[in-house]
Amino acid sequence: MRVGIIGAGIGGLCAAVGLHRAGAEVTVFEQAPSVRAGGSGISVFGNGLRALDAIGVGDVFREISSSEAARFTGGQRRPDGAWLKTFPADAITELRVVDREPLHEILLSPLPGSAVRTEAKVTAVSPAGSVSWSDGSGAQQSEDFDLVIAADGIGSRVRRSFQSDPGIAYSGYSAWRGITRHPIDLDGEAGETWGTRKRFGIVPLKGGYVYWFAVLSVAEGHRFADNHAALREHFGGWHAPIAELIEATDADRIGYQPISDLGGRLPSYTRGRIALLGDAAHAMTPNLGQGGGQAMEDAATITALLAPIAGSQAAPERAVADALTRYDKLRVKRTQSIAARSRVGGQLAHAPGKGLTGARDLLLKATPTAALRKQLTSIQGWRPPSS
């Protein structure tokens, strides 16, 4: 069968790899001139790892990623460094962290070169499976597919064509992300540090390099003239090695972006021969580190559901429709529940005012470890459906 995939982000590439391996003829349309992941790191928990195993790239992912974060003490600290809550070590044993660029490389490498078209901006998709796009010269073209997977990110043009599109909602906070230019000794401690309406996250990468993020409550659209100066002002006085991490990161390796999720829930991720996947379907705040993991799960799920017909010359409409009905059943509830939990986590972390910060810290300290373990394992214990 022929599958058109819009977007060469983590979600689109995972779907392309899985379906290509299952025997489908895949074409990926990417509007950018090259397939790039953008800087920074990404945490992948056990659920994402099993999805990568299911599409056949789990072993190579283990080689390029670091498992150190799972052995470090993690959880939430106060700005003076005192731990408020530590993660139960047995609940995050599979956590791995990777620089996004090599992750993109291992997802691209199993695909034939002709499968990925860059400078191919999709302008319209019909429920019958027709994709219209403009190439680098601006010329309009169109092509028909048995299935179109829209993995075109949070701003998805395809999702906007769904009547029930809830649109995008700004969370109230924006984030910087960076990777240090040299290894830094973290003394076995990582995780997040929570202040009043701001927090800083530390994540070890392979070779001692450190991926960090800093999140601040700011008005939507606010920009800083000098990222280093803003980071120093807000986090420079926090516990070691936060100031050192900021100074050890080159300005061109620091990214800044508003954090948003979807303004409501889509009742279905499918329409005719179209399936939404990844952030296009369920963009979530990054508080649980699950946006990419859920895109990987979507890709592994759709691969398993289509595997029986992927290698056929032309997929019967009925078989595609049945697979998409099951895709909705398996993905809508789970992803929206995780997105909702992630949003609440962000609201808690950014509790307004000093008084509420104190109450939040007390709540965090009082959270039973068993409840935390249950929450973590309910997300990470996911397994792909059998084909």
Ligand SMILES: Cc1cc2nc3c(=O)[nH]c(=O)nc-3n(C[C@H](O)[C@H](O)[C@H](O)COP(=O)(O)OP(=O)(O)OC[C@H]3O[C@@H](n4cnc5c(N)ncnc54)[C@H](O)[C@@H]3O)c2cc1C
């Ligand atoms: C600060 C931050 C930290 C995060 N940390 C984590 C983490 O630790 N773990 C985790 O699992 N997730 C994390 N996430 C979430 C994760 O980054 C996203 O969920 C994931 O990257 C989404 O992938 P995607 O493929 O769905 O979309 P995207 O990565 O947005 O890819 C969409 C692609 O589609 C292309 N495109 C868009 N429109 C068109 C068009 N019309 N035609 C052709 N191409 C088009 C775009 O150019 C892009 O390449 C984090 C997110 C943020 C913001």
